[in-house]
Amino acid sequence: MTKTGLSLGPVLFNWSADRLRDFYARIADEADVDRVHLGEVVCGKRQPFTDRLWPELIDRLTAAGKEVVLSTLALPYNPRERASVRDFCEVGLVAEINDLTALPAVAGRPFLVGPFVNVYNEGAARFLAGRGATGICLPVELPAASVTVIAAALPEVEFEQFAFGRLPLALSGRCYHARLAGLHKDGCQFVCDRDPDGLAVDTLDGQRFLAINGIQTLSHGFEAFCPTPDDLGKLGVRRLRLSPHTCDMVTVGRLYRALLDGKADRAETLAGLRALDLPGELVDGFSRGEPGSARVEMA
């Protein structure tokens, strides 16, 4: 049996160039993940700051033996953003598309499909596979019952599931960080950089609920999908995705690698994640067909 893959998804937050450089240097040297996604997927306005970093980071990670994937913007609309989608697909590395805007640019070569593309059934997966998709990271809200059906229908496609981090729940044309600061998106002053894990959104009764990250809304809770190798076999999922946060992602990678290799059980993995002192409760409802906010039940 082939080893279950472990990916580090794209950084969703507005991290400084220094933070990104340090982060990926450590990932290259120490992290037990075999694939690393680079690219700004949330906000096109951040791209001018990060785009110049990617060449050196691609080299750094590739030299360390990681497979590097370039993830495209999830909601491109202006000409510069559309050009960036095209450029990312034409670098020569495998691209992960997060909007169908990228489909013409990947025509004729293998590509990956990110969780922002709506693949809710085997027909949509088959259509994309027919266009060259070799791997699909399924939408975060998809229940296990659907995952199983889709994966069984397309054994040739590597299906991936979002396993760790705040869940990307929604995108908007409006920037919530800017709105909260009394600014418009066009003059946002990049205030989202103050919240490297997103800004917590509580209810009026003080319940922890959501988090904002510019135009994106995430869960407050941290997804902690911790399947056993047997669970994954039944699902047909061959890869898990860890979404970067400011916590120790090397440790997160080590915990998941041990879980996937059968060297640690679910309870040990969850205990390890809890010890990281994350700024959100652990949730895993989506994978159980329940509300995504449902807390992880201890084994």
Added chain:
Amino acid sequence: MSLELVCPAGTPAALRAAVEAGAHAVYCGFRDETNARNFPGLNFSPDEMVEGVRFAHAHGAKVLVAINTFARAGAMDAWKAALTNAEKAHADAVILADLAVLDHAATHHPNLRLHLSVQAAAATPEAIAFYADTFGVKRIVMPRVLSVEEIAKLNAAINVETEAFVFGGLCPMTEGRCSLSSYATGKSPNLTGVCSPPEHVAYSEDKDGTATRLAGFTIDRFGAGEPAGYPTLCKGRFAAGGKTSYLFEDPVSLNAASLIAALAKAGVTALKIEGRQRGKGYVAEVVRTFRAAVEAIDAGGTEVEVGRLLAGLVEGGRQTSGAYKKTWR
């Protein structure tokens, strides 16, 4: 060419009301999970659809059938049946979002005219060209993230018709890309065709007034005697960064009536009114008013005249022109 007014018909009665009030087209769905307003008491049986189309055609109006949810894995039959029933009813077009449903329709129902739902969130010339070239889609319902200026540029770059929402409910999130409702309740537009579903709603009174909750999460609070609004998740009040506010969107609805002429100039083919969950009285009034406004614009009427026609609709709830003006962002 005159703007086409596309009006909501949640029920056969609303369909008749909209047609009689002057709708050029109505949109409606079947009574199941294939359409994105899968609420109890709404929608059409296959027989009602046949009858509805017959009535609309007899009055010179078109019927667009929304089959605009994402098919559940392993359960594609309901969506296939909806396409078959729409074609049998002689619907003028179907409004689709899912790649699997589009692919099936293009392959098995080549005579059905295909429109792309707002749920597909196609906002670029590349994405729109993909849907047009691959499936023969003839019209795009535009995501509510574009300004009027951007719509004009988009229309210049594509060769399909565009339809723009002008009135009614407003999602601040990009539609078809939102899982907020399922995070709280387990049900969402993409999974089950509903958002903030009523069975998860609770209104609880305490000494401070009324709290409205969705699956236990407080969405808003109202003082004693204040009318408590429905707890739609993204229209609630929340605390973030030390401030309490309507963080995502104020409890407003969309009214782009003042922009009808600008939208026409931007190359938009059709104007869409939201509200399949609304009663026939409301639908008739809104449709009649918008029809008069569209005709006034056709006749070269000024903004002032059009504004006067629509003034009656702006009473009551607060309204916004949404993303059509860039400052909304």
